[in-house]
């Protein structure tokens with residue numbers, strides 16, 4: 001397996017408070033890799049550092065053969081890394097379609113963009129029905145679909161999803177998870193951050209467990225699902 | 239009351255000018271949440287830039303021919319100073335506490351006044367600005383001053399250009415995205431630093447157009463002209479809903495017309511005869527602001543803060 005993303009001894013701090021304390025992990029081409037961990041473990045911080053919104057204090061980020069840690073945030077997406085942020089962060093006063101178009105901001109191939117917008121509507125039909133609706137008026141689940149659809153609009157090599165199931169009904173969560181499986185089947189490489197460990201690990205090839213800034217455990221999704229400490233801490237069993 | 243149409247027309251002119259300046263406050267605020275208190279001085283510098291361009295032309299050039307050159311001169315001066323301020327004064331403070339750029343803006347405002355006062359030839363007093371001569375144009379209900387024709391054409395044109403720019407161009411869409419969610423805009427590949435420069439530059443260009451209109455209207459420019467005009471335009475921006483470009487224009491118009499009517503008529507209200515006249519215009523402008531903010535804190539066209547996420 002070739003690694004599309006390799007992170008080595010990454011450290012990130014907010015002022016004097018270190019949130020990510022030297023983590024290493026990789027994401028293989030064509031696989032779904034999941035980061036799970038308790039609140040405040042540093043998962044979001046890690047993703048925001050990968051997309052350049054935060055600067056690491058040290059460590060290496062190698063993406064598709066290029067070092068990312070000094071690239072400014074607005075240049076990351078053009079390298080093939082798309083990020084659907086925690087809390088969705090759709091542009092509330094723009095329509096669904098305008099949001100999707102912004103996902104393709106750097107692309108010049110208008111025919112391809114139109115095609116991809118239609119593909120997003122096929123993936124999430126509800127978005128197609130509401131294309132002229134202001135995104136801020138969508139339900140949480142619909143906003144999540146829009147955030148994912150928007151991230152896909154850059155035709156990324158790696159899609160990062162930060163808690164796509166947060167705050168969603170069980171039905172909507174299933175729908176999002178099914179979409180991730182569908183994307184994987186189409187060859188997309190995905191880095192997933194999830195609170196819902198059961199659902200996430202069962203569709204993951206690789207998983208990493210984060211705790212207070214460290215990676216404390218890793219293995220295949222199936223391994224982690226069987227692991228006793230994971231079952232205790234994240235699956236609510238005892 | 240036969241003078242009502244005339245007072246409305248005067249208010250409209252004043253309002254168009256406030257609105258043009260207010261756009262600069264509102265655009266910058268919408269994108270970086272900074273009240274650029276030096277924007278009044280950006281306006282003033284536009285006036286001096288236009289005057290400089292006029293003086294560089296051969297004497298006797300017709301004012302209609304000179305106007306485009308003056309506009310270019312004003313716009314260049316304003317844009318250079320505004321983008322320079324952004325780059326060297328505000329950008330280094332972007333992650334500093336809010337108070338730091340605000341104090342910087344006030345300091346910059348005073349510094350710009352003093353630089354013009356000290357170094358622009360003859361600027362220790364007001365300098366004469368070229369004007370059109372001839373009688374006002376009689377439109378029946380009211381008279382239109384020849385010098386206001388420029389403003390009457392330029393202000394709506396500027397607004398039309400801005401609205402189309404924001405809605406239809408790639409940079410315009412990037413501007414909207416940056417205003418709504420700067421970090422996510424970066425994730426889309428938008429160079430938000432560049433967008434901020436564009437916002438400062440556009441606001442400065444509008445201020446320069448307003449300064450030319452101001453110069454024509456009053457026949458002079460002076461180093462303090464940005465103070466009251468800036469304060470009024472800031473009021474207009476807040477009145478209309480800060481962050482909203484249409485709100486800025488609307489706020490300007492409401493303020494200009496209210497000011498003009500208050501100046502003319504408040505003295506007729508029983509018991510208020512001593513509160514009328516031009517001396518009280520500023521007072522009524524701010525009274526209006528306070529009333530609107532009490533009733534509608536987000537301003538006329540502003541969104542509730544919760545929507546700004």
Ligand SMILES: Nc1ncnc2c1ncn2[C@@H]1O[C@H](COP(=O)(O)OP(=O)(O)OP(=O)(O)O)[C@@H](O)[C@H]1O
Nearest residue numbers: 014017019037038039040041042043044045046086
């Ligand atoms: N902007 C910030 N300023 C200061 N500290 C922060 C900031 N953002 C996050 N932190 C801190 O960094 C640590 C890691 O936060 P992070 O958001 O990365 O966790 P997380 O694993 O994504 O948690 P959750 O599952 O709750 O989303 C936390 O202790 C948090 O309080």
Ligand SMILES: [Mg+2]
Nearest residue numbers: 043044045086
């Ligand atoms: Mg998080």
